[in-house]
Amino acid sequence: MSLASEKSEIIKWIHTLENPVVLDELKKIRNKNAFDFGKEWKDGITISEARKKTSDFIKSLDWKK
Secondary structure, eight states: OOHHHHHHHHHHHHHHOOOHHHHHHHHHHHHOOOOOHHHHHHHSOOHHHHHHHHHHHHHHSOOOO
16 A cells, blocks of 8 residues: 555544544644654663662552561
8 A cells, every 4th residue: 555545544534533532642643743862861860860769769658567
């Protein structure tokens, strides 16, 4: 199936949709920006920070002995 015919089939299918939840999901996909790995890498935390946060969270739980 060619790209043009696939697009045509998708457009026909979208025109038949009436479920607002599905339409909202399609809008989210359309408006989604490309993933910027470099930016996410800069904003991420190190494995040491993740371990510390996880350890602190586990220690904060109400454990019964």
